[in-house]
Amino acid sequence: MEIDHLIQHYQEIIKCYEENQKTEAKDFNVFDFMSEIFGLGETKHSRIIAFLLNPDAPHGQGKLFLNLFLERLELKNYEDDHWKVYAEKGNADVLIQSTYPIRKTIIIENKSNWAEDQSNQLYRYWHDHIYLFHNRDCIKSRDKTINRIIYLSPHENKYYEEHSLCKPEKGYEECPEKKVPIKIDNWFFRSEFRDWLYECLKNLDEHSQKISLFITDYINYWEATNFKHETIMNGLEEHFTNKQTWTDLKEILSKKQQTKINWIENFKAKLKFLSESSGWKFYQQNYGDFRIYPSDNWGICFVYEYEKGLSIWKEGITIEQKEKIKEDLIGSISDFHFIDNEFHNNTTYVMVFNQNEELMFKDEEEFAWEANNTNLFDTIANILKPHLNEETRKMFLEINNKLE
Structure with missing residues (x-):
């Protein structure tokens, strides 16, 4: 069967890629090591992101990384806000909130490992961390100048799914919004997120060598991850041009789900x-x-x-x-x-x-x-x-x- 050949070819591409990675001379990368020994799931990536964004984290840069991030979101008057950053709080991957002088919320939905969207997922996050945060004030909860949801994924072919924006049938009757009322920002690890990390590097002083190496390793980790993705997709493209294989694969993936x-x-x-x-x-x-x-x-x-x-x-x-x-x-x-x-x-x-x-x-x-x-x-x-x-x-x- 052509599908059997597709799976076999996929396994051969992975094996060849991994063998090349072992034989090619390259510098040690702490994130490659973590991924191989401990695994780098979404929770760990969320904690890395929250660490960099948190002004109180022991990276020694205060609000620098957070301010550069907020600047890219084109938020106004954020410098004097009292920001708190959380990882994995109330099922939000990364949560950034300010309570003074104005209440503001930024949610980062991290899809670093290609997890599928759950039904009503982004609606629940908006409800729990924006709508309730603003004490059920619908006007404030719709205001994109003080609320943002960022959907962060590895590649441009992974966007949020519409069903995740819709209100659940049960449990949210008190909220009048039937759908997330603010636009979702699509960010990608290989572009917007990477550019923010480069901006962080550019603004470090000469005494911040350790955090500079940390960020550089994280950039290189994602560059390698994207290269691996492209290598696999290019290797499999010949199979995807076969209509029967494409149809069979769609059916298999549907049944797998x-x-x-x-x-x-x-x-x-x-x-x-x-x-x-x-x-x-x-x-x-x-x-x-x-x-x-x-x-x-x-x-x-x-x-x-x-x-x-x-x-x-x-x-x-x-x-x-x-x-x-x-x-x-x-x-x-x-x-x-x-x-x-x-x-x-x-x-x-x-x-x-x-x-x-x-x-x-x-x-x-x-x-x-x-x-x-x-x-x-x-x-x-x-x-x-x-x-x-x-x-x-x-x-x-x-x-x-x-x-x-």
Whole structure:
């Protein structure tokens, strides 16, 4: 079959490219090393981007990188704003916000690893981080001079999808907007993002050698990533000009997407049954966020996220509030460790499973495959079962009451 030949040719191109990379003389790149040893998923790329943008990060450049970024967005009067930068906050990859003198929000949706758009994804981000941030003020939430959403992808052939802009059927009834009301800015790692990094380099002084090398390595990493993408696409182009191959490939990709959805739905169904048969309540925030609550009143819960693993989570909890419940949780749940401050730049994580690495995956594709073809669910179920009892349920409800 021609499709078999296509797959074989793809594997040959990858093998040839990797062999050339090993034999060609080139300088050591810290990001190539990280990618090979640890993997560079979207979460890690988001944290790198947030690190550079954060004026309080230990890169020694203060607001320099952030100001150059805001300048490229053509925002006005940003110099005196009190900016805070977060990675992976409330499911936003990178969140940049100012509360004084004017409330402003910038969301970066990072698609560094080609993840597909989830249904209503950009709408949920706009609602949670712009609409609610402006206290449900529709006029301010539509104002592009104080709100931006940047869709950052590796290549010009990946744009945001229209279905991600639309309002979900349930859960957002209080908001009148049926679609994200501000224009989305498409940025690409190989052009707009790269140009910003070059601008950052150009404005460094002679004493900033370490951060200069860091940024240079990141630029080179993306140059190599783009070259690899172009090499693969050029090598496969002859197959794509065959109409039957093109049609077959489209059908295969469509079936792959549906298979992935089915696998995740099966995982969800098993986790839901485990929760409800134990007297708990199940809720799925999105394809990568599964929650188990002690009752319909929400509050503290167990959460499984494929990028962060298994945790105990409480919406809106502060570091000070955590201290009030620390002793209760540590004394009852020994296979999780307590998070005194932040986890992934977020205070809402209260405890994290001690051996989370085996439950974490770089993207939705890997998670879906593992969920269907390995003992992932059984592993998670064996961790949760000892805790999904009446004693823990009552403790969680008492914690909710204590924090009200």
